[in-house]
Amino acid sequence: MFDFWLHILIIACIYGMLALSLNLQMGFGSLLNFGHIALFGCGSYGAALAFTQQWGLLTGLLLGIAFAVLLALFFSRLGKNLGTDYWAIATLSIAEIMRIVLTNEVRWTGGAQGISGLTPLFSNLAYPTSQYARLALMAVLLAATLAFCQLLIRSRLGLALKLMREEPNLASALGYDLETLRRTIMVTGGVIAGIAGFLYAHYFSFVGPDQLLSTETFFIWGMVIIGGLANNYGVIVGAFILQIVMANVPFFRALDLPTDFVSAARPFLIGAGILVFLLWRPNGLLSERVAGKNV
Amino acid sequence: MLQFAADVLVRAVDLALIAIALSAVYSLIRFPNVAVVQYSVVGAFLAIAMQGAGVPLLLAGAIACLVVAALAVFFNMAIFERILKIGSANALIASLALSMILSAIFLVAFGSQPTRLDLPVSRAINLFGARLTVNQIYSVVMTVVAIGLYALVLFQTPLGRQMRATATNAELAQATGIDTRRITNIVVAISGVLAAIGGISLAVKGAVSIEFGTNMLLPVFAAAILGGLGNSMGALAGALVIAVAETLVTNVNFGPLAGQSFFYLPANYATTVSFIVLVAVLLFRPRGLFVSGVNRV
Numbered sequence: 212m213f214d215f216w217l218h219i220l221i222i223a224c225i226y227g228m229l230a231l232s233l234n235l236q237m238g239f240g241s242l243l244n245f246g247h248i249a250l251f252g253c254g255s256y257g258a259a260l261a262f263t264q265q266w267g268l269l270t271g272l273l274l275g276i277a278f279a280v281l282l283a284l285f286f287s288r289l290g291k292n293l294g295t296d297y298w299a300i301a302t303l304s305i306a307e308i309m310r311i312v313l314t315n316e317v318r319w320t321g322g323a324q325g326i327s328g329l330t331p332l333f334s335n336l337a338y339p340t341s342q343y344a345r346l347a348l349m350a351v352l353l354a355a356t357l358a359f360c361q362l363l364i365r366s367r368l369g370l371a372l373k374l375m376r377e378e379p380n381l382a383s384a385l386g387y388d389l390e391t392l393r394r395t396i397m398v399t400g401g402v403i404a405g406i407a408g409f410l411y412a413h414y415f416s417f418v419g420p421d422q423l424l425s426t427e428t429f430f431i432w433g434m435v436i437i438g439g440l441a442n443n444y445g446v447i448v449g450a451f452i453l454q455i456v457m458a459n460v461p462f463f464r465a466l467d468l469p470t471d472f473v474s475a476a477r478p479f480l481i482g483a484g485i486l487v488f489l490l491w492r493p494n495g496l497l498s499e500r501v502a503g504k505n506v
Numbered sequence: 507m508l509q510f511a512a513d514v515l516v517r518a519v520d521l522a523l524i525a526i527a528l529s530a531v532y533s534l535i536r537f538p539n540v541a542v543v544q545y546s547v548v549g550a551f552l553a554i555a556m557q558g559a560g561v562p563l564l565l566a567g568a569i570a571c572l573v574v575a576a577l578a579v580f581f582n583m584a585i586f587e588r589i590l591k592i593g594s595a596n597a598l599i600a601s602l603a604l605s606m607i608l609s610a611i612f613l614v615a616f617g618s619q620p621t622r623l624d625l626p627v628s629r630a631i632n633l634f635g636a637r638l639t640v641n642q643i644y645s646v647v648m649t650v651v652a653i654g655l656y657a658l659v660l661f662q663t664p665l666g667r668q669m670r671a672t673a674t675n676a677e678l679a680q681a682t683g684i685d686t687r688r689i690t691n692i693v694v695a696i697s698g699v700l701a702a703i704g705g706i707s708l709a710v711k712g713a714v715s716i717e718f719g720t721n722m723l724l725p726v727f728a729a730a731i732l733g734g735l736g737n738s739m740g741a742l743a744g745a746l747v748i749a750v751a752e753t754l755v756t757n758v759n760f761g762p763l764a765g766q767s768f769f770y771l772p773a774n775y776a777t778t779v780s781f782i783v784l785v786a787v788l789l790f791r792p793r794g795l796f797v798s799g800v801n802r803v
Contacts, residue, residue, distance in 0.1 A: 243595050245602075289785065292792045296538050296598055297735075300727050301788045304781035307724055311778045425720075429602060436599070471617055475610035482606030489589055489600050 215458075217342050221414060223454040224349035225407050228356045230434040230446040232403035237432075238441035238499070239364055240396040241376040243295050246286065246302030248428040249309045250401045253278035254408020256313065259326040259418040268330070272409050279405030280398055282309075287394040306425060314420040325419025332413050345414065352410070353447070356403055360443045363399070372396060426478055430457075433481045437488050439495030448496055456480065510753060512636035516711070518749035519649045523704030524722065525729035525741040526653065527697035533673040533736035534690045535586065537594040537601070542578075542701050543726055544605040547719040549574045549702025550709040551612055554621050563623065571702040578698030579691050605719065613716050620713035645707040652703045653742065656696065660738070669693055673736065725752075725777060728784035751783050752776045 229251060236242040257275025261267065266274075286305070290298045313320045320326065333344040363369050375382040375392050383389055412418045430453065438449020460476045488495060528542045549570045556566035581604060589600045630637045660666040671679040672689045680686045708714060729748045733740025756776045 241595070243598065289789060293788055294792075295595055297731065297788060297792065299595075299598060300538060300724075300731065301785055304724050304728070304784050308778050308781045308785070311774060315772050315774050426606070429606065432599065432602075469614075472614050474618075475613040478606040479610035482603040482610065485603035486585065486600055486607065489592075489596055489603070490585065493589075493592055493596065 214342070217346055219455060219458045221342075221346050221349050222411075222458075223451045224346070224353045225411050225414070226431070226434060226454050227353045227447045227450040228407040228410075229404055229431050230438065230450040231353075231356050231360050231443060232400040232407070233431050234435050234441065234443060234446045235360060235363070235396055235403070236400040237435060238446070239369065239372045239376065240393060241295075242290070242393060242397065243299035244286070244302050244397075244400075245299045245425070245428055246304075246306035247400075247404060247431055248423050248425065249302075249306035250279045250282055250404035251408040251411070251427075252306075252309060252313070252423040253282050253401075254405035254410075255412035255418045255422065256320065256408075257405070258329060258409045258412035259321075260319070262329045263326060268413070271413075272406070275405045275409045276402050279401040279408075283397040283401030284394065286401075287390075287397040290393060290397075291390060303425060303428075306423065306428065310420050310423045313423070320420070321418075323420060325417060325421075327417045329413055329416040329418065331416050332410075349410065349414075352406075357443055357447065364443070368392075368395065426481070429485070430477075430481055433485050435495075436485050437495055439497040439499065441499035442495065442497045445495050445497030453481070453484070508634055508636040510757065512633070512638050513753045513757075514746070514749045515646060516638070516642050517752060518745045519646050520704075520708055521722075521726055521729045521748060522742050522745040523649055523652060523700050523707065524726045525733070525745050526656065526738045527700035527704065528726060528730045529733065529736055529738040529741040530656075530693055530700070531697045532730070533738065534669075534676075534693050535582075535590065535597075536736075537586075537590070537597040538727065538730075538735060539586070540598070540601040540723065541581065541604045541608065542697060543723045544608040544719045545574050545578055545698050545701040546705030546708070546722070547612060547714070547716075548577065548608065548705070550705035550714045550718075551616055551621070552702075553706045554623055554709060554714065555616070557624055563625075567703075567706050570706065571699045574702035575695040575698035578694050578701075582691060582694045605723075609716060609719055616716065618716055620715035622713040623709050625710065639711075641710050641712075645710045648703060648707045648710070652700060656700060657739065659696070665689075665692070721777070724784070725780040728780040731784060732787055748780045748783060751779045755779045 229247070232250075233244065233247050236244045236247075254275035257273075257278050258271040261271030261274050282305075286302055289301050289305075293301065314323050316322075331341075331345075332348065333341040335341075336344055364372070371382065371387050371392055374385070375387065375389055379389060382392075411422075434449035434453050435446045436449070437453065438447065439445025457477055457480070460480070461473060524543055524546050527545070528539065531539050531542060552570035552573055553563075553566045556569060557563050561569070585600055585604065586597050589597045625641060630639050633643075658666075660669060668679070668684050668689050669692070671682070672684060672686045676686050679689075705714070708718065725748055729744035730741045732744030732747055733742065753776075756770065756773055758770075
C-alpha cells in the first residue's frame with residue numbers, strides 16, 4: 212500500500228508541473244490551449260526517440276524540449292489572427308493530428324504499441340531507495356517549477372500578461388506587443404510540459420499514443436479549474452486531488468461494478484468536476500491573489 | 507468517377523447536419539458548443555434503444571429528436587446561460603465537460619460494443635454506375651429533407667426572419683420587440699433536432715459506438731469552421747469540402763509521387779486530412795472560406 216502511495220505522489224508531482232505550465236498559458240495569458248497534451252507528448256516522444264537511437268538521456272531531454280518549443284511556436288503562429296474559440300479548436304486538432312501520425316508512423320514511434328523499456332531514472336539504486344530518489348527528484352523539480360512560475364508572474368512579464376488578459380487594448384496601447392507576450396508564454400509553458408513529458412516517459416519507461424488522447428488534456432484542465440485558475444498553489448492542489456481520486460477509481464471494481472462503469476468513471480468525474488466548479492465556484496479552491504488578497 | 511461522387515456524398519451527409527446544427531447555435535450563442543456533437547450520439551442511441559423496445563422506427567426517431575431538443579434546451583438554460591455570463595471561454599470548457607459526462611453515461615448505459623438499428627441488411631444497388639446501399643440512400647434522403655426544411659424555416663418564415671435578425675444584431679432585434687431569449691432557445695431546440703437526425707442517419711447506415719461522438723467532433727468542427735462558424739449553409743459547403751478531401755486522400759494513388767507504382771495512404775489518415783484542412787484554413791482564411799459573402803445566419 213505504501214508503495215502505491217509513493218507511486219501516486221510521484222505521478223502527482225509530474226501532473227503538478229503540467230498543471231503549472233497550463234496555468235501559465237490559460238490562467239495568466241488566458242490562452243485556451245486544448246492541445247496541451249501534445250506539448251507533453253513532444254517531451255515523452257523526444258525521450259523515446261533518443262532511447263531507441265541510443266543518444267543518451269541528456270539528448271532525449273534536449274530533443275523533447277526542442278520539439279515542444281517548435282510546437283509551441285506553431286501554436287502561437289496559429290493564434291496570430293484567430294479568436295480564442297477558433298484557436299482552442301485548432302490546438303485540439305493539432306494534438307489529434309500528432310496522435311494519429313504517431314500511431315501510424317510505426318517505424319519511428321512503435322505505432323499503437325508505443326516504445327517500452329526506457330531506462331527508468333535511478334535504475335542503478337536498489338528498489339525502495341530508487342523509488343524514494345525518484346520522489347525526491349520529482350518533488351524538487353515541482354518546487355523549482357513552482358518557484359519559477361511565482362517569480363515569472365511577479366516579474367514585468369507576469370504583470371504584462373495579466374494586463375493583456377484583463378485589458379488587451381490597454382496593453383497594446385502601453386506598447387506591449389501582445390503577439391510576443393503570447394509566444395513567450397506559450398514557449399515557456401511548452402518547455403515545462405516537455406520536461407514533464409520526458410520525466411513521465413522515464414518514470415513509466417513506456418511511451419505510447421494513448422497517453423496523448425485529448426481526454427488527458429481535459430484531465431489537466433480539470434486540475435487547473437478545480438485547483439484555481441491563475442493561482443500556482445491552487446493548481447498544484449488540484450493536481451494532487453485529481454490524481455489521488457483517479458488513482459483510487461480502479462478500486463471501485465471491488466464493489467462488483469461492471470467494467471464499463473469503471474472506465475466511464477474517469478471522464479465522468481473529470482467532466483462533472485469541471486462543470487460543478489464552473490457553475491458554483493468558478494474561481495476554484497484557491498482563487499487568484501491580487502494585491503495580497505484572494506479575489 | 508461517379509463512385510467517387512457517391513462516396514463524397516455519403517461522407518458529406520455524415521457531417522452536414524451536425525455541422526449545420528453547430529453553426530446554427532453558434533450564430534446566436536457565441537461559443538462553439540462541443541456538446542452538440544454528443545447530442546447526435548444521444549439521438550442515435552435513443553432511437554436504437556426505443557426501436558429495441560418495440561417502438562416503430564419512424565416514431566422512435568421522432569421521439570428521439572424531441573427528447574434531444576428538450577435536453578439541448580435544458581442544458582442551455584441550466585448550464586450555458588449561467589456560465590456565459592462569466593465568459594465564452596468558460597462556456598466552451600463547460601460544453602467539453604458536458605460531452606465527457608454524456609459519453610460516460612452512454613458508456614455505462616449501452617456498453618462499449620457498437621449497436622445498430624434493426625434494419626434489413628440491404629444489398630448494394632447500382633445507381634448510374636455508382637454502388638450505394640439502400641440504407642445509404644435513405645440516410646442521404648433524410649439529410650437532404652432535413653436541411654431543406656431547415657432552410658425553408660430559416661429563409662421563408664417569420665420565425666426564420668427573427669432568428670436571422672437575432673443572429674445579426676441581438677440588441678437591435680430585442681429593441682424591435684423580438685424575444686431574443688425565446689428565439690435562442692428555439693434555435694437551440696432546432697439544433698438539437700438537426701443533430702439528432704444527423705445521428706440517426708448515421709445509425710441507419712451502420713453500427714454506432716460510443717466513440718463516434720469523439721471521432722465526429724473534429725471533422726464536424728472542420729466543416730463548420732470551413733463554412734464560417736455561424737453560417738449554417740456555409741457549414742453544408744464545408745461538409746462537402748471535407749468529404750472531398752477525405753475521399754481523395756484515401757482513393758488517390760500517390761505511387762508516382764513516391765516513386766513506386768502503388769502507394770495509398772493508410773485509411774487512418776482520412777480523418778487527419780480534415781484536421782489538416784482545418785488548420786490550413788485557420789492559418790490562411792481565419793474566418794472560414796465563405797464569410798466574405800453576405801453575412802447571413
